Amino acid sequence: MNSKKYFDEVAHQWDNMQQGFFSEDVRDKAFSVAGVQKGKIAADIGAGSGFISEGLIHKGLKVIAVDQSEAMLAEMRNKLKTGLF
Numbered sequence: 001m002n003s004k005k006y007f008d009e010v011a012h013q014w015d016n017m018q019q020g021f022f023s024e025d026v027r028d029k030a031f032s033v034a035g036v037q038k039g040k041i042a043a044d045i046g047a048g049s050g051f052i053s054e055g056l057i058h059k060g061l062k063v064i065a066v067d068q069s070e071a072m073l074a075e076m077r078n079k080l081k082t083g084l085f
């Protein structure tokens, strides 16, 4: 199975699966190390259902989210109504 097919199939469960990989604290640490600043524009490549994008939007960034999986992007759009280009 290729990765697009895999992520299309797990898109509905991804938010639950993702919680087992890393936490909001780890995400915030990564933002801090990366020097994320309010008002900037970020590209989230391989954005999935939007865990990183959501955190960036909450920090006041605009986000361009890219993913090969339309099902993952649909999950993201259902969650994030603002902040995405």
Ligand SMILES: C[S@@+](CC[C@H](N)C(=O)[O-])C[C@H]1O[C@@H](n2cnc3c(N)ncnc32)[C@H](O)[C@@H]1O
Pocket (backbone or CB within 6 Å): 003, 004, 007, 018, 045, 046, 047, 048, 049, 050, 051, 052, 066, 067, 068, 069, 072
């Ligand atoms: C492990 S998931 C991580 C998703 C998200 N960043 C997160 O932290 O929850 C990897 C994502 O990258 C996407 N992806 C993998 N290869 C890609 C490619 N070549 N172009 C665009 N998206 C890709 C997959 O569809 C999947 O949604």
